[in-house]
Amino acid sequence: MMRPLTFFQRHVMADSALYTALTHEGVLAIQGVDASKFLQGQVTCNLNYLDAGTSSLGARCTPKGRMLSSFRILAQGEGFLLAMAAELLEAQLADLKKYAVFSKATLSDASGDWTRFGLIGGDAVLASLDLTLPAATDSVARAGELLAVRLGEGRAELWVPAARAAEIRELLDASLNEGNLNDWLLAQVRAGVGQVFGATRELFIPQMINLQAVGGVSFKKGCYTGQEIVARMQYLGRLKRRLYRLALDGSDLPEAGSELFSPVHGTSVGEVVLAARADAGVELLAVLTDESVTDGRIRLGQAEDGPVLRLLDLPYTLDSDREIQR
Numbered sequence: 001m002m003r004p005l006t007f008f009q010r011h012v013m014a015d016s017a018l019y020t021a022l023t024h025e026g027v028l029a030i031q032g033v034d035a036s037k038f039l040q041g042q043v044t045c046n047l048n049y050l051d052a053g054t055s056s057l058g059a060r061c062t063p064k065g066r067m068l069s070s071f072r073i074l075a076q077g078e079g080f081l082l083a084m085a086a087e088l089l090e091a092q093l094a095d096l097k098k099y100a101v102f103s104k105a106t107l108s109d110a111s112g113d114w115t116r117f118g119l120i121g122g123d124a125v126l127a128s129l130d131l132t133l134p135a136a137t138d139s140v141a142r143a144g145e146l147l148a149v150r151l152g153e154g155r156a157e158l159w160v161p162a163a164r165a166a167e168i169r170e171l172l173d174a175s176l177n178e179g180n181l182n183d184w185l186l187a188q189v190r191a192g193v194g195q196v197f198g199a200t201r202e203l204f205i206p207q208m209i210n211l212q213a214v215g216g217v218s219f220k221k222g223c224y225t226g227q228e229i230v231a232r233m234q235y236l237g238r239l240k241r242r243l244y245r246l247a248l249d250g251s252d253l254p255e256a257g258s259e260l261f262s263p264v265h266g267t268s269v270g271e272v273v274l275a276a277r278a279d280a281g282v283e284l285l286a287v288l289t290d291e292s293v294t295d296g297r298i299r300l301g302q303a304e305d306g307p308v309l310r311l312l313d314l315p316y317t318l319d320s321d322r323e324i325q326r
Contacts, residue, residue, distance in 0.1 A: 017121030018179035019172045022157070026089040028071075028082045029110035030096075034103040035079035042096065042225060043073070044206055046218035046326065050075045055138050055149050057216035058082075059196070060092065061226030065205045065233070068092065070196040070216070072157070074140055074149065081110065083157075087198035115165035117158040117172060118184040125175045126156065129168075138215060153191045153315070155184075186276035189283050192314040194243050194273045199257030207233055208287045209273055210243040212323045213316055219324045234324060241287050242318075243273065246298070246309040248282040254300055262292045263304040270298075283312065 030039055040047050045058030055074040059067045069092050071084040084092065089109060097107050119125065126133050130143040137152035146168075147159035160168045172178070188195070194209030205226075206217050212234065219234060233239055248254070258272040269292035275284035286309075292298055299306035 017119070017125075017175075018177040018183060019117050019119045019122060019125075019158075020179040020181055020184045021169075022083075022116040022118050022181075022184065024086060024181060025083045025116065026086040026109065026111035027114050027116070028084065028089055028093055028096075029076070029079065029108050029113075030082070030100075030105055031077055031079035031108075032103070032105035033078065035105045038100055038103040038105045039080060040221065041223060042099065044211065044217045044224065044226075044230065045073065045215075046221040047073075047080070048221070049218070049326075050080070052142060053134075053140050055140050057138075057193070057211065057214055059206050059211055059216060061206070061224075061230065062202060063226055063229075065226040065229030066202040067196045067204055067206060067209075068095070068201060070194070070209070070211065072149065074147065076147075079105070081114075081159075083116065085195065085197045086111070088196065088201065113162055115160045115162055115168075117160065117168070118187075119156045119158055119172075119176070120179070120183070120187055121154050122156060122158075122172075122176055125172060126158065128171070128175075129158075131158075151191070151193075153187065155187055155191070182276050185274060186278055186283060189245065189274055189276050189285050190315070192243065192245060192285065192316060194285050194287075197256040197274075199255060200271065200273065203257070203271060204273075204287055205233060206230055207239050208241050208243065209285075210314075210316075210318065212326075213318050215326065217323070218326045220326065234320065240291075241270065241289050243285055243314075244288050244293060245312040245314050246284055246286055247278075247312055248275075248284065248300060248307055248309050250281060250307060251277060252307075253277060253282060254284065258300065259302055260286055260288065260292075260309065261299045261302050261304070261306055262295065262297060263299065264295050264297055265292065268302060284309075 270288035
């Protein structure tokens with residue numbers, strides 16, 4: 001049941017709150033009595049931590065620990081829903097079906113079943129839908145068929161059955177400014193949450209995009225594809241490439257996978273993970289070598305005269321002791 005917003009709620013939200021349709025991602029559904037058992041051996045996150053009120057980031061890796069996809073996962077029915085970059089979904093679905101052939105689990109592309117909206121500062125709208133979302137990151141609220149997921153930094157996802165999409169969009173239009181996808185991705189960049197796209201498939205291990213720092217890797221869950229490499233890097237290895245946030249002058253948006261260059265080392269020192277336009281220039285997440293960050297002279301592209309990038313802070317710190325407790 002929808003509850004109308006008060007005048008005060010509408011006034012407070014008018015300038016800063018917004019919503020946008022998350023059209024860049026699709027939804028993969030895994031349902032059946034063996035869904036949890038099957039998927040637990042495929043992904044980096046621990047499904048035992050998930051329930052009706054909890055979601056998680058995660059990834060699926062090759063045997064060498066390279067990410068085939070990254071996603072947000074939540075429990076639904078007798079299984080799970082995974083939201084990931086749309087261009088990855090078809091290949092992931094086909095691949096997973098090969099491994100699920102002996103399991104009582106059904107896999108499908110559920111993208112057409114759901115319309116997903118990203119909300120920034122939209123808690124009052126969620127409350128009007130009886131979705132009282134806890135403040136803790138990764139929390140899930142449910143009201144009938146509607147779902148809301150807390151992402152932190154004032155952000156939330158609203159999952160709506162496709163049949164109710166027009167109705168809910170009308171409510172959002174009346175309560176929030178409609179942003180564009182760039183607004184949402186900029187907030188994701190500033191939150192320091194990396195993501196795998198088609199151009200970066202099999203390029204990074206989870207720690208390279210700081211996935212373990214944002215709850216997307218469990219080191220206590222046991223075996224999954226790529227687990228040996230991922231665990232060895234956490235406990236024994238010295239990671240020489242990791243995720244950083246940077247700024248770039250101009251309005252040209254580098255694509256995911258674009259190479260970054262160091263004139264000092266005379267070679268590629270990293271790749272763009274995610275980029276979005278800001279009020280002044282571009283902000284992006286990139287995986288970079290430690291040496292290039294220490295030196296500080298980083299350029300976009302493979303030329304010494306390419307655009308210069310400046311390092312910015314991430315909103316979290318890396319803590320291996322805390323990370324291995326998951």
